Amino acid sequence: MADTVRINLNDIREISTEILEKVGYGRNHASAIADMLYTCQLDDCQSHGLFRLFMCHETMKAGKIDGNAEPVLAESDNAIVRVDARGAMSLLAVEKAMPHLIAKTRKFGIAAMAVNNCFHFSALWPEVEQLSAVGLAGMSMVPSHSWVAPAGGTRGTLGTNPLAFSWPRSGRSPFTFDFATSAFARGEIELYKRAGKPLPEGVAVDANGAPTTDPQAALDGAMLTFGSYKGSALSIMIELLAGPLIDDLTSMESMEFAEGKGGAPYHGQIILAFDPEQFSGGKAAANDARAERLFADIVDQGARLPSQRRFEARKRNQERGYVEVPAALLDDLRNLTA
Amino acid sequence: MADTVRINLNDIREISTEILEKVGYGRNHASAIADMLYTCQLDDCQSHGLFRLFMCHETMKAGKIDGNAEPVLAESDNAIVRVDARGAMSLLAVEKAMPHLIAKTRKFGIAAMAVNNCFHFSALWPEVEQLSAVGLAGMSMVPSHSWVAPAGGTRGTLGTNPLAFSWPRSGRSPFTFDFATSAFARGEIELYKRAGKPLPEGVAVDANGAPTTDPQAALDGAMLTFGSYKGSALSIMIELLAGPLIDDLTSMESMEFAEGKGGAPYHGQIILAFDPEQFSGGKAAANDARAERLFADIVDQGARLPSQRRFEARKRNQERGYVEVPAALLDDLRNLTA
Numbered sequence: 001m002a003d004t005v006r007i008n009l010n011d012i013r014e015i016s017t018e019i020l021e022k023v024g025y026g027r028n029h030a031s032a033i034a035d036m037l038y039t040c041q042l043d044d045c046q047s048h049g050l051f052r053l054f055m056c057h058e059t060m061k062a063g064k065i066d067g068n069a070e071p072v073l074a075e076s077d078n079a080i081v082r083v084d085a086r087g088a089m090s091l092l093a094v095e096k097a098m099p100h101l102i103a104k105t106r107k108f109g110i111a112a113m114a115v116n117n118c119f120h121f122s123a124l125w126p127e128v129e130q131l132s133a134v135g136l137a138g139m140s141m142v143p144s145h146s147w148v149a150p151a152g153g154t155r156g157t158l159g160t161n162p163l164a165f166s167w168p169r170s171g172r173s174p175f176t177f178d179f180a181t182s183a184f185a186r187g188e189i190e191l192y193k194r195a196g197k198p199l200p201e202g203v204a205v206d207a208n209g210a211p212t213t214d215p216q217a218a219l220d221g222a223m224l225t226f227g228s229y230k231g232s233a234l235s236i237m238i239e240l241l242a243g244p245l246i247d248d249l250t251s252m253e254s255m256e257f258a259e260g261k262g263g264a265p266y267h268g269q270i271i272l273a274f275d276p277e278q279f280s281g282g283k284a285a286a287n288d289a290r291a292e293r294l295f296a297d298i299v300d301q302g303a304r305l306p307s308q309r310r311f312e313a314r315k316r317n318q319e320r321g322y323v324e325v326p327a328a329l330l331d332d333l334r335n336l337t338a
Numbered sequence: 339m340a341d342t343v344r345i346n347l348n349d350i351r352e353i354s355t356e357i358l359e360k361v362g363y364g365r366n367h368a369s370a371i372a373d374m375l376y377t378c379q380l381d382d383c384q385s386h387g388l389f390r391l392f393m394c395h396e397t398m399k400a401g402k403i404d405g406n407a408e409p410v411l412a413e414s415d416n417a418i419v420r421v422d423a424r425g426a427m428s429l430l431a432v433e434k435a436m437p438h439l440i441a442k443t444r445k446f447g448i449a450a451m452a453v454n455n456c457f458h459f460s461a462l463w464p465e466v467e468q469l470s471a472v473g474l475a476g477m478s479m480v481p482s483h484s485w486v487a488p489a490g491g492t493r494g495t496l497g498t499n500p501l502a503f504s505w506p507r508s509g510r511s512p513f514t515f516d517f518a519t520s521a522f523a524r525g526e527i528e529l530y531k532r533a534g535k536p537l538p539e540g541v542a543v544d545a546n547g548a549p550t551t552d553p554q555a556a557l558d559g560a561m562l563t564f565g566s567y568k569g570s571a572l573s574i575m576i577e578l579l580a581g582p583l584i585d586d587l588t589s590m591e592s593m594e595f596a597e598g599k600g601g602a603p604y605h606g607q608i609i610l611a612f613d614p615e616q617f618s619g620g621k622a623a624a625n626d627a628r629a630e631r632l633f634a635d636i637v638d639q640g641a642r643l644p645s646q647r648r649f650e651a652r653k654r655n656q657e658r659g660y661v662e663v664p665a666a667l668l669d670d671l672r673n674l675t676a
Contacts, residue, residue, distance in 0.1 A: 078447040079417050080616055108417040110610070112448045114617055137583060139575075153641035157632065165575045175578070177571035209639070227565030233515035233644050234572075237477075237503045239632055240513070244625035245475060247618035250632050272448070272610075278418055279452055280585035287582035294495065294577055294588050301547070303491035306571050 004324040012038045012050065012323065015333070019053050022337045024060045025089070026068035032091040039126040041323050044313035047187065048123040051329060055121045056089070057336055059263030065089065065119050071096050079108040082246075085118035090269055093118055094127055101273055105136050109278035113271040114246035120144075121264035124164035125178035125307070127271060132166035132174035135284075137274040140164045141242040143251040144265045145258065148182045149222040151232035154209020156222035159251030159265070160186065161238040168276070170288050173314075175295065177306035181235040183226045189215050242270045342662040350376045350388065350661065353671070357391050360675045362398045363427070364406035370429040377464040379661050382651035385525065386461040389667060393459045394427070395674055397601030403427065403457050409434050417446040420584075423456035428607055431456055432465055439611055443474050447616035451609040452584035458482075459602035462502030463516035463645070465609060470504035470512035473622075475612040478502045479580040482603045483596065484589040486520045487560040489570035492547020494560040497589030497603070498524065499576040506614070508626050511652075513633065515644035519573040521564045527553050580608045 007015070013034040020030035033056060041049030059065050069086035071093035076082065081100045085093035093115050104111035124140040131138030144159030164178035183203045192199055193215035204218030205211055212218055225231035243250040248268025249257065257266050276284040295305060317323050345353070351372040358368035371394060379387030397403050407424035409431035414420065419438045423431035431453050442449035462478040469476030482497030502516035521541045530537055531553035542556030543549055550556055563569035581588040586606025587595065595604050614622040633643060655661050 074619065076447075078445070078616055079449075080447040082617075082619060108446055109414075110417050110448055110450045112612075112617070137578070149639070150636045150641045153636060153639045155639050157635045157639070163572075165571075167575075167578050175574065177568075177575070179568045179571065181568075226568050229644070230515075230517045230519075230564050231568070232641075233503075233517065234501075236513070236632070236636070236643075237505075237515070240475070240505050240629055241612070244629040244632075245612060245614055245617045247621045247625055250628060252632065252635060253628070274450075274579070274583060276583055278416055279450070279583045281412065281420060283585045287585055290588060290591070291578060291582040294574070294582075294590065297495045297590060298488045298491060298574070301487070301491040301493050301495070303488040303570075305574075306567070 003327040005327045005330055006322040006324055007041075007330075008322050009038075009042065009317065012041050016050065016053060019333060019337055020056060023057045024067040025056070028070070029067060029089055029092050032095045033089060035095075036091050036122050036126055040123055041325070042314055042317050043310040044317065044323065045123060045310060046325070050325060050333065052121055053333060054336065055264055059089075059119055059121065062258070062261035062263040064257075064261070064266065065263070073097060073100065079104050079111040081111065081113045082116065083113065084116050087117055088119065089264070090115055090118035090120045091122060094269070094271070098127070098130055101271065102131070102134055102136065105131075105273040105275050109275050111273050113273075114248075115269040115271075116246065116248050117266075118269065119264040119266050120269060123178055124162055125166065125176050128164045128166035128178075129174060129176055131271075131273050132168040132176065135168045135276070137168065137276060138166045139272040140269065141238045142269045143239050143242050143249070143254060143267045145255040146251040147186060147223050148235065148251075149205055149209070149224055150236065151225060151229040154205060154222075157252060158225065158232070158235045158239060159254070160223070161235045161242075161251070163234070163238060167291065169292070169295070170285075173307070173311040175291075175305060175307075179226075181225050181231050181238060182223045183231075184223060186223065189218050189223070193219070242268055246270055341665040343665045343668055344660040344662055345668070346660050347376075347380065347655065350379050354388065354391060357671060357675050358394060361395045362405040363394070366408070367405060367427055367430050370433045371427060373433075374429050374460050374464055378461055379663070380652055380655050381648040382655065382661065383461060383648060384663070388663060388671065390459055391671060392674065393602055397427075397457055397459065400596070400599035400601040402595075402599070402604065403601070411435060411438065417442050417449040419449065419451045420454065421451065422454050425455055426457065427602070428453055428456035428458045429460060432607070432609070436465070436468055439609065440469070440472055440474065443469075443611040443613050447613050449611050451611075452586075453607040453609075454584065454586050455604075456607065457602040457604050458607060461516055462500055463504065463514050466502045466504035466516075467512060467514055469609075469611050470506040470514065473506045473614070475506065475614060476504045477610040478607065479576040480607045481577050481580050481587070481589040481592060481605050483593040485524060485561050486573065486589075487543055487547070487562055488574065489563060489567040492543060492560075494593075495590060496563065496570070496573045496577060497592070498561070499573045499580075499589070501572070501576060505629065507630070507633075508623075511645070511649040513629075513643060513645075517564075519563050519569055519576060520561045521569075522561060524561065527556050527561070531557070580606055584608055
């Protein structure tokens with residue numbers, strides 16, 4: 001980075017909560033959001049760290065979010081934890097429901113969390129890594145806004161619909177991935193536009209549904225999914241599991257709800273958790289070795305496991321006690337509450 | 339098809355069981371396999387219908403499969419149905435465990451089936467469609483043989499690792515997909531080789547790990563996943579969930595177990611099931627309408643839902659009472675047991 005400044009790890013949460021409270025989030029929400037921003041910033045995940053304070057601010061300005069609502073857990077005997085975010089940001093609801101998801105997974109072997117009625121702006125990997133940190137495998141999905149055309153289609157129906165997964169590795173960073181099922185992130189298209197560069201082929205269609213490499217035409221039209229028909233099918237599955245399955249909005253409905261106002265989309269989230277001890281009939285340790293052999297064979301041939309750069313950044317930043325962010329980011333954040 | 343013959347629907351199972359019993363499968367296994375072949379053939383899914391009798395024969399000839407072993411269900415109080423196929427084909431084990439998976443899903447809201455120690459040759463969609471037929475959503479995954487290189491890699495580590503999903507639609511055929519996470523099916527590469535045609539770019543690497551469009555070099559080297567790094571990450575997830583999670587083999591281990599002999603790979607299978615009624619807090623019907631609006635928006639723009647061609651074939655073949663298969667297939671099947 002050309003012009004960067006250091007922020008001590010201890011200051012990340014403080015900077016975040018101060019801004020969040022100033023723009024209208026209550027203490028509990030500010031704290032849950034600040035934890036997420038800390039986790040992302042620690043891993044040099046710039047797009048989902050402190051930078052997201054702008055999105056939190058815009059969401060508040062759009063006027064639909066509740067900055068104070070306390071999430072409500074539904075009582076249940078089954079393996080599903082349902083938590084109602086009541087029109088607030090998702091993170092406090094997930095924070096409240098996570099211990100219940102872990103307890104249900106240890107009881108039933110497999111369990112799910114359904115988060116309803118939440119605004120959502122965050123990366124999914126920190127939440128599935130909370131599961132792998134306690135020895136469970138985790139998977140998470142959310143819809144977004146209907147910016148993405150299905151394979152063979154001409155207009156936005158699907159969200160960017162990310163899928164995240166984390167697998168616990170004994171004594172090591174977990175195997176984690178978190179990817180959008182759109183071929184490109186919407187922010188990437190903005191970057192191409194600003195740089196005046198054409199998009200690669202196969203990433204977007206224009207407002208008439210014709211393939212385009214023009215970033216503005218893509219923003220006016222629709223993005224495409226990664227992996228053609230397969231990626232499109234996967235994205236539809238995510239719409240269904242994180243939407244109608246859990247009695248919450250599809251990306252189309254989330255887009256309508258927003259009424260053209262900015263900020264984070266409003267919808268649901270699903271998190272699945274798996275207990276290797278119960279799935280393996282008590283042989284999780286022996287199967288750790290089996291999984292490690294798989295990872296070793298991938299790394300030995302020069303391929304990278306997903307998230308490795310992030311784990312390297314985490315280690316480095318933890319050791320030196322600070323993160324580096326663009327100087328302009330800090331200036332912009334100061335202006336935000338000036 | 340140039341030269342086809344008709345087979346009455348009533349005869350598909352009979353032809354299958356007769357051949358299966360002749361080549362060494364006991365009655366219960368022959369019947370479970372015949373049900374699978376019938377289901378696929380009814381939908382004109384030629385690659386996984388009667389054609390697979392050759393694979394069943396080759397698997398028996400390879401000498402490692404047990405044609406008679408009865409699957410054993412593990413007792414459990416949790417939401418996991420574990421069934422041991424005991425070295426036989428997977429299908430009888432899945433048949434035995436499926437009612438328990440359905441019962442556990444209705445009890446717990448989410449449940450899983452782990453099938454262990456099975457040979458596996460079949461499409462996954464018939465099994466997830468058994469779930470959607472009773473109003474549940476289903477997902478299934480299996481590894482295979484390590485023919486597929488991870489993104490950025492140079493040699494086979496991953497299987498073709500299919501993912502199947504089915505969503506129940508009230509009064510309609512379900513939303514179902516079933517795709518390999520390899521860019522191409524291995525059989526497709528064989529077809530390119532026979533036709534003397536080069537492969538598309540990005541589908542395979544040669545034995546030195548260099549990109550190749552030569553079908554034979556691809557068969558000697560490794561296939562690639564669909565969707566680059568994202569497809570590769572998804573494939574690794576499938577290895578983990580259908581392998582080490584459930585105390586069963588990875589695709590690398592399955593390949594080693596086969597010792598170069600032909601036939602179906604030997605490994606495990608995982609099936610997940612979701613009860614929309616419980617996930618939605620009793621609002622499944624209202625959410626059906628929400629899902630239907632999503633499907634309608636996809637179809638209205640000229641895109642196809644996956645499996646539509648298959649459902650059309652099913653309807654046509656059920657109405658006319660027969661399927662059409664290549665004449666050569668029937669000749670070859672007669673020779674198989676001559």
